[in-house]
Amino acid sequence: MAIIDPSPATDLLRSLPRWSPIALAVVVVAATTSVVAGARDVSLSAWSMLLVLVLGGTIGLLGVLALDLANDVEGASDSSGSRSTAAVLDVVSARRVLAVTRSGDVDLPGTGAAHTSRSSRSVQAFRQVAQIIDRDIEPGLIHVAAIERGPASAAAVAHVGIGLTLAGHRVALLDVDLAEPTLHRYFEQRVAPGLCDILGGAQPKDVVRLVELGATHRLAIYSAGVGEPAADPSDLSGEVPEDPRRSRLMTRLLVQMAEHYQYVLIAAPPVGLDRVSLDLAAQATRTLTVVTSESRADAVERCFQTLDDAGVDVFGSILVTM
Structure with missing residues (x-):
């Protein structure tokens, strides 16, 4: 299985705390919604803002799960290769x-x-x-x-x-x-x-x-x-x-x-x-x-x-x- 090659953005996210994608997604969605609402001269109620925050949190959570999956795939590939090579080394080293x-x-x-x-x-x-x-x-x-x-x-x-x-x-x-x-x-x-x-x-x-x-x-x-x-x-x-x-x-x-x-x-x-x-x-x-x-x-x-x-x-x- 090939090791996933992460993009620079993914590398940045991996260097931050695990919950950072959620916070980032909430901020981006909220800011985008505010800009769009302001441009159209539409006022947002408290319930609307709450819905925006929930949407942003959901997107961030999906981002966390995607990064976890990428890490699992990479770790499994590295671990499998290491086990195979290590096993060969063990056999040869006995000679x-x-x-x-x-x-x-x-x-x-x-x-x-x-x-x-x-x-x-x-x-x-x-x-x-x-x-x-x-x-x-x-x-x-x-x-x-x-x-x-x-x-x-x-x-x-x-x-x-x-x-x-x-x-x-x-x-x-x-x-x-x-x-x-x-x-x-x-x-x-x-x-x-x-x-x-x-x-x-x-x-x-x-x-x-x-x-x-x-x-x-x-x-x-x-x-x-x-x-x-x-x-x-x-x-x-x-x-x-x-x-x-x-x-x-x-x-x-x-x-x-x-x-x-x-x-x-x-x-x-x-x-x-x-x-x-x-x-x-x-x-x-x-x-x-x-x-x-x-x-x-x-x-x-x-x-x-x-x-x-x-x-x-x-x-x-x-x-x-x-």
């Missing part, structure tokens, strides 16, 4: 919170030197996450799981990947969310070719794109590709899985990437919406979760419970406020 960022402050402006900018507090927060990973997590696959669909997970993968690259590591970013691929946009790259093509038989070296970060650092980007991935005829693993992202070819790709790069950050689809995400978590060294303040608290709790039940090692969470 390890690595960083808190703002959603409108994480988009990358372009490629090249722009990626090295540290002017944004949110970018600095992501870089701090990269420092924590560099310090506390051994090289390998890092599964970055979203709670709900949206760009927050890809933004986290992009910025943390940049931070690890600038720290001197060989880093690759892999977008596995085929339903809503986003990672490529942060680097102004094309969505295809990508993972779909690799799972269809293309060589990873023909798909990867290298983004220059300054004079000495390069970040490898593997976008999602377009369409449903086709099963590779060379993958003679027996029964072809319904989703090639769950095939032996996908497993081999992850093993090869882990051998070639020090850190592989996987932009995974939401845990509760795509079972592939849970498969990736099982193969990764650690899992990070990305939670937005607009997420439903029960959805966040279910995601954590699903990961816990699967024995996934959740290293920490990144909270993105909207």
